[in-house]
Structure formats: structure tokens, C-alpha cells
Amino acid sequence: MSEQKQISHSARLATLDTTHPSGDPRFADLDRTMESYNFDPTSLIQILHAAQQMFGYLSADVLRYISTSLKLPISHVYGVVTFYHLFTMKPRGKHQIMVCRGTGCHVRGATQVLEALQKELGIREGETTKDGLLSLATARCIGACALAPAISVDDDVYGKLSPDKVKDLVKNDLKKYV
Amino acid sequence: MIAPKKISITINGQVCEGEQGQTILEIARANNIYIPTLCYMKGLTPWGGCRLCIVEVEGNPKVVPSCATPAVDGTKITTHNDRLVALRKATLELLFSERNHICPICPYNKGDCGLQHQGLAHGITGIRYPYLYPALPVDVTGRYFGIDHNRCILCTRCIRTCDEIEGVHTLDVSSRGIKNQIVVDMNTTFGASDTCTQCGACVVSCPTGALFDKAAAFRGQWTSSVQILTTCTECPVGCGLKVHTKENRIVNVWGDPDSPVNTGHLCVKGRYQTWAEPRDRITTPLIKGQPATWDEALAAIKKAAKVKKAEKALLVAPRVTNETAAAIAGVAGKFGQTAMFVGANEAALCAEPSFTGDALRKLQDADAIIVLGAQPTRDNGVVASRIRVAVRKRGAKLLIFHARKSELDRHADVAANVVSLESKLWNKVKAALAGAQRPAIVYGPNAMTPIGVTVMERLIAIFEANTGGSEPLLIGLPVSANALAMSRAGIPAVEEVGPWLDAKPLKFLHIVVGDALDGGAGLLEEKYVPALLERIDCLVVQASYKSALTDKASVVLPATIWCEKTGTVTNLEGRELPLRPVVTVAGEARDDKAILESVYA
Ligand code: SF4
Numbered sequence: 156m157s158e159q160k161q162i163s164h165s166a167r168l169a170t171l172d173t174t175h176p177s178g179d180p181r182f183a184d185l186d187r188t189m190e191s192y193n194f195d196p197t198s199l200i201q202i203l204h205a206a207q208q209m210f211g212y213l214s215a216d217v218l219r220y221i222s223t224s225l226k227l228p229i230s231h232v233y234g235v236v237t238f239y240h241l242f243t244m245k246p247r248g249k250h251q252i253m254v255c256r257g258t259g260c261h262v263r264g265a266t267q268v269l270e271a272l273q274k275e276l277g278i279r280e281g282e283t284t285k286d287g288l289l290s291l292a293t294a295r296c297i298g299a300c301a302l303a304p305a306i307s308v309d310d311d312v313y314g315k316l317s318p319d320k321v322k323d324l325v326k327n328d329l330k331k332y333v
Numbered sequence: 334m335i336a337p338k339k340i341s342i343t344i345n346g347q348v349c350e351g352e353q354g355q356t357i358l359e360i361a362r363a364n365n366i367y368i369p370t371l372c373y374m375k376g377l378t379p380w381g382g383c384r385l386c387i388v389e390v391e392g393n394p395k396v397v398p399s400c401a402t403p404a405v406d407g408t409k410i411t412t413h414n415d416r417l418v419a420l421r422k423a424t425l426e427l428l429f430s431e432r433n434h435i436c437p438i439c440p441y442n443k444g445d446c447g448l449q450h451q452g453l454a455h456g457i458t459g460i461r462y463p464y465l466y467p468a469l470p471v472d473v474t475g476r477y478f479g480i481d482h483n484r485c486i487l488c489t490r491c492i493r494t495c496d497e498i499e500g501v502h503t504l505d506v507s508s509r510g511i512k513n514q515i516v517v518d519m520n521t522t523f524g525a526s527d528t529c530t531q532c533g534a535c536v537v538s539c540p541t542g543a544l545f546d547k548a549a550a551f552r553g554q555w556t557s558s559v560q561i562l563t564t565c566t567e568c569p570v571g572c573g574l575k576v577h578t579k580e581n582r583i584v585n586v587w588g589d590p591d592s593p594v595n596t597g598h599l600c601v602k603g604r605y606q607t608w609a610e611p612r613d614r615i616t617t618p619l620i621k622g623q624p625a626t627w628d629e630a631l632a633a634i635k636k637a638a639k640v641k642k643a644e645k646a647l648l649v650a651p652r653v654t655n656e657t658a659a660a661i662a663g664v665a666g667k668f669g670q671t672a673m674f675v676g677a678n679e680a681a682l683c684a685e686p687s688f689t690g691d692a693l694r695k696l697q698d699a700d701a702i703i704v705l706g707a708q709p710t711r712d713n714g715v716v717a718s719r720i721r722v723a724v725r726k727r728g729a730k731l732l733i734f735h736a737r738k739s740e741l742d743r744h745a746d747v748a749a750n751v752v753s754l755e756s757k758l759w760n761k762v763k764a765a766l767a768g769a770q771r772p773a774i775v776y777g778p779n780a781m782t783p784i785g786v787t788v789m790e791r792l793i794a795i796f797e798a799n800t801g802g803s804e805p806l807l808i809g810l811p812v813s814a815n816a817l818a819m820s821r822a823g824i825p826a827v828e829e830v831g832p833w834l835d836a837k838p839l840k841f842l843h844i845v846v847g848d849a850l851d852g853g854a855g856l857l858e859e860k861y862v863p864a865l866l867e868r869i870d871c872l873v874v875q876a877s878y879k880s881a882l883t884d885k886a887s888v889v890l891p892a893t894i895w896c897e898k899t900g901t902v903t904n905l906e907g908r909e910l911p912l913r914p915v916v917t918v919a920g921e922a923r924d925d926k927a928i929l930e931s932v933y934a
């Protein structure tokens with residue numbers, strides 16, 4: 156609801172033709188993206204990716220819209236979305252904290268790092284802080300094995316972590332994102 | 334067509350002939366060589382996921398899944414040795430340890446549960462891996478079947494069946510790894526699904542107790558049930574049924590895989606609605622609502638029938654057997670008028686088919702399908718699945734002209750309301766039909782309305798102008814089950830019962846409703862019919878189920894239902910199909926033909 160309110164009247168008028176009943180201009184963008192892929196069902200992953208960037212997350216409504224437009228079964232779309240960690244069906248915070256659970260990080264204490272982060276932020280994996288600023292997720296190898304155990308915050312990597320360092324990180328470094 | 338190249342492979346030292354493109358498993362099966370399988374199912378795309386069907390191919394150090402590996406001419410295959418058996422056992426143990434496979438408390442101990450059977454066959458008595466037993470949900474919100482995810486081995490047979498046979502793809506797998514789970518739509522329940530047609534094909538395909546028919550749950554092994562082949566009489570498709578009974582009760586209805594009509598598939602009507610719904614069965618004759626003996630009922634009718642011939646009429650539901658249709662033609666001379674009642678605009682569809690043979694099989698191979706004024710999803714479920722498969726799997730174009738939206742619309746290239754035909758639309762239609770080689774037009778009752786006829790004429794004109802394309806296969810799809818046999822017996826069809834009743838002053842009316850699921854109540858929905866029936870002195874209703882119509886009758890005669898009948902029906906392709914009794918007759922019900930003959934012959 157609040158999302159829809161943000162869309163000004165003029166934006167609504169400027170909306171390109173979209174078959175989505177809300178008139179949300181982002182659906183017109185999504186239409187164009189799908190059109191650029193020729194509504195080809197094999198481009199589902201690219202389209203989902205684009206949709207997630209437009210909307211921040213993949214709501215049930217967005218998935219249904221994509222499924223109808225590409226004539227793909229909704230269960231198939233859902234299966235693909237839940238297969239890739241990259242996709243999320245929940246609204247995400249402004250910034251993404253990704254705890255690496257790859258083999259390298261795992262053996263060097265990724266579990267403790269994750270636990271410490273959960274404690275310090277007061278949220279669990281897959282959740283977002285109440286202020287909507289930080290989301291916590293895990294990933295397979297983020298490509299910083301030399302710094303294991305590592306996490307990333309948006310595009311920044313923080314490595315060689317320990318529960319103590321996590322405390323420090325949350326108190327100091329994370330402030331710059333907030 | 335080029336005949337596929339013959340190849341020959343050696344399996345366990347035995348020379349086996351096959352064709353290029355066949356898998357190792359297919360050639361083995363054709364030569365009666367057994368290879369255990371779980372995720373393989375004949376008629377579905379091989380998936381190669383369970384790894385039970387592994388074999389060794391000489392020269393290849395790895396084992397390969399025989400169900401998904403094409404045979405190569407001249408290769409030597411081993412299906413059983415210590416290594417293969419040990420690997421299969423390990424695979425089975427992993428499956429057993431992953432979820433809850435405690436058979437005695439499985440809702441549907443099918444007795445031929447694929448997993449249980451393979452466990453026993455491989456002599457597995459204990460599991461060396463820790464049991465994981467995640468607590469997974471059980472979904473029993475479906476009307477006729479449920480899914481217990483704890484029993485699921487993720488073989489994807491249900492998914493492939495739903496996708497490739499029913500053509501809707503309601504099911505898929507969510508997540509990955511240990512979190513894998515079968516999902517309905519966007520992780521909803523069967524009860525809440527808006528794509529599932531409840532056809533139940535997935536239930537039949539499931540090799541474990543994960544998907545189970547509610548009526549069969551906890552009722553012992555189905556292998557111990559009695560299985561009888563008969564025919565569905567709910568629509569003119571006439572699907573072959575394989576009915577499973579226990580202690581004279583139906584527990585499952587499966588499609589007959591050998592039926593040329595439905596090749597094992599069914600829709601919700603044939604699979605469940607005819608028996609898995611509570612209905613008030615009439616088991617004795619009734620006179621003015623009170624139970625009576627057959628002698629009393631027949632005497633009452635014979636007395637009331639002593640009026641002038643012109644004052645008597647016989648009205649029949651077009652779903653009785655061919656034999657009953659002949660009997661009706663035989664006694665019609667005793668009545669002033671005899672007719673079968675069909676739906677609006679349906680009469681013209683009840684005549685001889687406009688094609689010869691095998692129309693339903695040809696429909697699957699069509700490359701452009703037009704549905705005009707028909708509701709196959711509602712009325713002829715198996716036809717709808719054939720259409721969906723042709724469209725979704727073989728790339729056929731689908732054009733729908735209808736008066737009402739339907740589930741098929743979402744698969745269509747063009748879906749148009751027949752009452753608003755714009756010229757823009759016709760350009761689209763022409764574009765979609767350009768170059769169609771094997772077009773088919775499936776038309777229902779609404780194709781007989783003036784606008785339907787206009788649409789049909791325009792379509793035919795497009796096909797005639799379509800140089801290089803071929804003439805469309807025209808499949809008329811009536812709603813009534815055995816109307817063709819009735820019209821062959823010379824019984825005229827009436828679409829509006831009111832004027833027919835009003836044509837002559839009637840004193841005596843006999844309505845043969847037979848085993849219509851609504852007990853004939855549908856007749857009362859037509860305007861004036863209830864009032865006209867009030868004017869008749871003696872109304873005899875011959876029906877299987879109680880309804881508002883039987884409540885109005887002076888005499889009610891209990892008729893047998895589909896699973897009690899012997900005889901034949903004629904499907905829309907003109908095939909004569911057998912009905913065989915599956916259970917004993919309920920109470921004092923009698924066959925429609927026998928009843929008519931005992932009263933009027
Ligand atoms: S009942 Fe039919 S439509 Fe529903 S999930 Fe099973 S196969 Fe698919």
C-alpha cells in the first residue's frame with residue numbers, strides 16, 4: 156500500500172501501457188524487460204533478476220505477473236526463485252549483509268560469526284532489522300577465501316572475523332551504512 | 334518417415350535387439366530383463382534422478398542410469414553384480430534415512446510402494462546412516478487426495494505427470510538440497526490451488542505413500558483389491574476405467590492404460606466425482622415418497638398409464654446404455670412422444686460425428702487447435718488435457734472463442750469472447766493460423782448459436798484461403814454422455830423441455846434420469862418446467878439419486894449406477910465401449926432397460 160502511495164499522479168499518467176492492474180510504472184519497466192527477452196521462458200532467470208532490482212524483492216504478485224506473461228507455470232517460477240539464494244521473496248533491508256558459509260569460511264568459524272551477527276543485530280538469518288536498514292543472509296563462497304571467515308556488506312568485504320571483531324564491526328563500521 | 338535404425342546390445346550376455354534412440358532400460362524391458370527403477374515411469378520424460386537403475390557399460394568405469402542413457406549399438410551391459418547391488422542398496426538406505434518411511438503407519442500402504450518393494454527386494458533390514466526425519470507438513474486439504482511430504486522421495490514422477498499428461502504443471506520442487514520439497518503452485522495447498530484440476534493423475538504416478546487417495550488411505554494394499562475394467566459414462570469421451578474395489582467398495586479409480594481413448598488418463602469426474610462424493614441413493618421404489626415393493630410400483634404405473642397414447646410421454650437423459658437406448662426405441666410406440674433432453678444448443682451435436690475414427694488421438698498431434706463454444710475443462714476433462722499438452726509440449730497454437738472465461742485461456746494465443754468480435758482480432762487469428770498443417774476445431778454447443786456459426790464460417794474461410802495448409806479436423810464435443818447412441822436409435826433431442834411438455838395435454842410422463850449425478854434436478858431449472866410437471870397426473874421418475882425432481886414424482890423407480898451396469902456405450906468417436914459391473918447392485922435398484930421392459934414390453 157505505502158509503495159503505491161509513493162507513486163505520484165503524474166508518474167501514473169506517464170506510465171507506459173502495462174497490463175498490470177495497479178498501474179505501478181515499475182510493471183511497465185518489467186514489461187519492457189520481458190519484451191526485450193521476447194517473452195522467452197528460457198530467460199526466466201534474467202527476468203527475475205531484473206525484477207528483483209526494480210522491486211527490491213520478488214513479491215507473490217510480481218511472480219504471478221511474470222508467470223502469466225511468460226506463460227510459465229507459477230510452481231516452476233516459484234521453484235526457480237527458491238532454488239537460487241540470490242532471489243528473495245521477502246522485502247530486504249537497504250543494505251545486505253552476506254555471511255559466507257562456503258567450505259573455507261565454514262572451517263574457520265563462519266557459524267560463530269553468523270551467531271555473533273545475529274546476536275548483535277537482534278535478527279536471524281533471512282530477516283531484516285526493524286528500521287529496515289540491514290538484512291542478514293548467508294551465501295556459498297563469496298570469493299574471499301583468503302580472508303576467511305568473511306562477510307560482505309553490499310559490495311564491501313570484511314574478512315578474518317571472529318565473534319569479538321563482529322561486535323566491533325556492528326558498533327563502528329556498520330554505522331556508515333546506517 | 335524413416336524407420337529408426339536397428340541396433341543390438343548385449344545385456345548380461347544376452348543379445349538384445351532395439352532401435353536407435355531407445356534407452357538401455359527400454360531395450361532391457363522389451364527383452365524381459367529386469368532392472369530396478371523408482372523415478373522412471375513409462376510415458377514420461379526420463380529424469381535419471383533416483384540412481385536405482387544404474388548399470389555398467391563395458392569400457393566405461395562409471396555406472397550410468399539406464400533409464401536416461403540411450404543405448405549404443407554393440408555395447409555390452411551388466412545390470413547386476415556386487416558393485417551395482419551395493420550401490421543400489423546404499424542409494425535405498427539414503428532414501429529410507431532421509432524422511433519418515435515407517436511403512437506400518439504410512440497412510441497409503443500401497444503394497445507395491447516402489448520404495449518398500451525395492452527395500453525388501455534388496456534385503457535391507459537396517460539403515461547404516463542416521464535418520465534425518467525432518468518434520469514435514471501433510472496436506473489433506475484436497476477434496477479427494479492428500480500429500481504427506483514425509484513419504485516423498487522426490488522422484489518427480491508427480492511433477493512430470495502433471496506437466497506432461499494433464500498438461501497443467503501445478504507441481505514443482507522448491508528450494509534445493511535437503512530442503513527440497515514438492516510444491517503446489519506458489520507453495521499453497523491442493524485445496525487452495527487455482528491450477529490443479531484434481532485429475533488425480535499425480536496420485537497414480539506416485540510410487541510411495543506420499544500422494545494418496547483419501548478413500549484408499551489406511552485400507553490396506555491396493556494389490557489386494559479387485560480390479561475391473563469398465564467405461565466412464567460422465568461424458569461422450571468414454572474413458573476406460575480400471576476400478577479398484579475392496580469388500581465391494583470402490584477405493585480408487587484409475588485410467589485403463591490400454592484404452593485407445595484415454596490411454597490411462599482421467600479427469601476429476603471419471604476418477605472421483607462419480608463415487609467419492611456423498612449422494613443420497615434411492616434403493617427401493619417409492620410411491621408418493623413412501624417405500625414400496627416393485628410389484629406395487631409397477632402396478633401403480635400400469636394403472637396410471639391406462640390413458641390415451643397421446644397423453645403419455647417418455648423423456649430420457651442421454652446417458653443410458655446403448656441397450657437401454659434400443660429398449661427405449663422399442664417401447665416408444667406406446668407413447669405420444671418420446672425424446673431425450675439435452676443442453677442448450679446441443680441437439681445438432683448429437684448426430685453422427687463429422688470425422689472418422691481416432692479424433693482424440695489426432696487432436697494431440699494438431700499444430701493449431703481452435704476451441705469454439707465448448708468448455709472442455711468442465712465438460713470433457715481428458716480432451717482439455719490433450720489440448721494443453723499439444724499446446725504446452727508440442728507448440729500447437731491455441732485459439733479460444735467462448736462465452737465464458739476458462740482455465741484454458743491462459744494457454745491460448747488468442748482468447749476471445751464470442752460476443753465481441755473485432756476485426757483487429759481476426760488479423761491475430763489469421764496470423765496464428767498461417768501455415769497450420771494439422772489444424773483442429775473443437776466445437777461445443779455454443780458453436781451452434783448464430784454468433785458461433787458466424788465464427789465457424791469465418792474460420793473455415795481462413796482455412797480455405799490458407800494455401801498449403803490442410804483442412805481442419807472438426808470435432809464436435811457434446812456434453813451429454815451417450816447422445817450419439819440415442820440419436821442412432823432414432824430418439825429425437827429436445828433442448829427446451831417446457832415447450833415439449835406443453836405441446837400436448839399430458840396425463841402421464843415417465844422420465845428416465847438414470848444415474849445422472851444430480852438426480853435430474855437440472856430439469857427443474859428450466860423456466861415453466863416445475864409448473865408444467867405439476868399439471869401431470871402421474872409422474873414416474875426413474876433415477877439413482879434423490880433430488881428435487883424425484884421428490885415431485887408420483888412413483889420413483891430406483892436405477893442402477895455406472896459401476897453396477899452391464900452393457901455398452903458409444904463415445905463421440907463412435908466406438909462401442911463396454912460397461913462391466915464393479916460392485917453389486919445397491920438395494921433393489923434395477924437396470925434401466927429391465928425396468929422399461931417390465932413396465933411397457
Ligand atoms: S491432480 Fe492433476 S492437476 Fe492436480 S496436481 Fe495432480 S496431476 Fe496436477
Ligand code: SF4
Nearest residue numbers: 485486488489491539
Ligand atoms: S510425491 Fe510421490 S511422485 Fe511426487 S516426488 Fe514425491 S514420491 Fe515422487
Ligand code: SF4
Nearest residue numbers: 565568571572603715
Ligand atoms: S473425460 Fe469424460 S469420459 Fe473421460 S474421465 Fe472425464 S468425464 Fe469421464
Ligand code: FES
Nearest residue numbers: 255257259260299
Ligand atoms: S569460503 Fe568463504 S569466501 Fe570462499
Ligand code: FES
Nearest residue numbers: 372383384386400
Ligand atoms: S529409474 Fe533411472 S534414475 Fe531413477
